[in-house]
Amino acid sequence: MTMDFADRVERVEPSATLAISNLASELEADGVDIVDLSVGEPDFPTPANISEAGKQAIDDGHTGYPPSNGIPPLKEAIVEKLDGDGLDYTTDEIIVTPGAKQALYETFQTLIEDGDEVVLLDPAWVSYEAMAKMAGGDISRVDLSAHDFQLAPALDDLAAAVSDETELLVINSPSNPSGAVFTDEALESVRDLAVDHDITVISDEIYDAITYGVEQTSLGSLEGMGDRTVTINGFSKAYSMTGWRLGYVAAPQALIDQASKLHSHSVSSAAHFVQYAGVEALENTDEAVEEMRDAFEDRRDMLIDLFAEHGKEVPYPDGAFYMMLPVDDDDQAWCEGALEDAHVATVPGSAFGTPGYARLSYAASEERLKEGVERLADAGYL
Structure with missing residues (x-):
């Protein structure tokens, strides 16, 4: 039997990181100690109060089907959180999802049809392109790498990339993979372009709680953006809840009705008892979030200094827990070599649309980060 596969799946390429992850798994299976700087996952346990809330919810019998779009207490807590960010949403304008990735997927599927133009800012998180292609979108890209990954110096390029034919623009600030936090000036220019060309904008704010000395502005809070912004967020990064799978989309009622x-x-x-853990996260976990953020900041500063000692200048990330290390033009080969020779796992920049870099995650202990840099230096990769 010969199976015919859907075009929407065949138009998506396998992940560019697959070779790295497969090689790392093979080496680990052979007993090799890998310093894994490739994983975008906090190395902290979920704060105890959140875990206890989840356990209590199970004990209280919250294990059946919840309301599809989310339990009222969580939607109310999300609305309150968004209100603190200057965003005006009601509980009817929220869908609670199993992870922010699902919120993004539902948004792409709801908004994009065959041939619709989607504009991405490179480097862009790997799944944006895949989601756009699966929905039938055509992708235009704006390269920020020449500007230390900041948007403000590239606004002319963005203005040239968008038009009245642009259906969707994706903004991710703080950024995965660069850690860049876009300035208010840049976001205001995004607003002006979106209004002028009638563009819907996804604002992926999954790292909004992880910034260092700068304030992240929520795009939908800007005048004129409330009815054209889809705000995506979740609990994985700020609250170290990656395996709990909990996120949400906040958007105008018309989009919510369709995405629902x-x-x-x-x-x-989303899982019923997990949503009660989400309520606890939003209402009673600020101190733990601050402690994790401070640790990430210390690690960032340490890495910047360590790379400088080896003559490597790295674009300075103001948020998230990633940095883009300049490497060889063939970044895939560099990452494979660094893994085989130095036993350090990183992600090729080409996976994010920006060759010539390797993404490092500093969601690892200071000891392992130091060891990773030492191994790269000793093996001649710095």
Whole structure:
């Protein structure tokens, strides 16, 4: 039997990081100690109060189907959190999802049809391109690498990339993979372009709680953006809840009404008891979030200094827990070599649309980060 596969799947390439992850798994299976700087996952345990809230929710019997779009207490807590960010949403304008990735997927599927133009800012998180292609979108890209990954110096390039034909623009600030936090000036220019060309904008704010000495502005809080911004966020990064799978989309009612159809016919809902853990995260976990953020900042500063000692100048990240290390033009080969020779796992910049870099995650202990840099230097990769 010969199977015919859907075009929407065949138009998506396998992840560019697959070779790295496969090689790392093979080496680890052979007993090799790998310093893994490739994983975008906090190395802290979920704060105890959140875990206890999840356990209590199970004990209280919250293990059946919840309301599809989310339990009222969590939606109310999300609305309050967003209000603190200057965003005006109601509980009817929220869908609670199993992870922010699902919120993004539902948004792409709801907004994009075959041939619609989607504009991405490179480096862009790997799944944006895949989601756009699966929805049938055509992708235009704006390269920020020449400007230390900041948007403000590249606004002319963005203005040239968008038009009245642009259906969707994706903004991710703080950024994965660069850690860049876009300035208010840049976001205001995004607003002006979106209004002029009638563009819907996704604002992926999953790292909004992880910034260092700068304030992240929520795009939808700007005048004129409330009815054209889809705000995506979740609990994985700020609260170290990656495995809990909890996120949300906040958007105008008309989009929520349509996306809810996809939501109800696919995942049905986020897990019931997990949502109660989400309430606890939003209401009682600020101190733990601050402690994790301070640790990430210390690690960032340490890495910047360590690379400088080896003559490597790294663009300074103001948020998230990633940095882009300049490497060889063939970044895939550099990352494979660094893994084989130095036993340090990183992610090729080409996976994010920006060759010539390797993404490092500093969501690892200071000891392992130091060891990773030493191994790279000793093996001649710095």
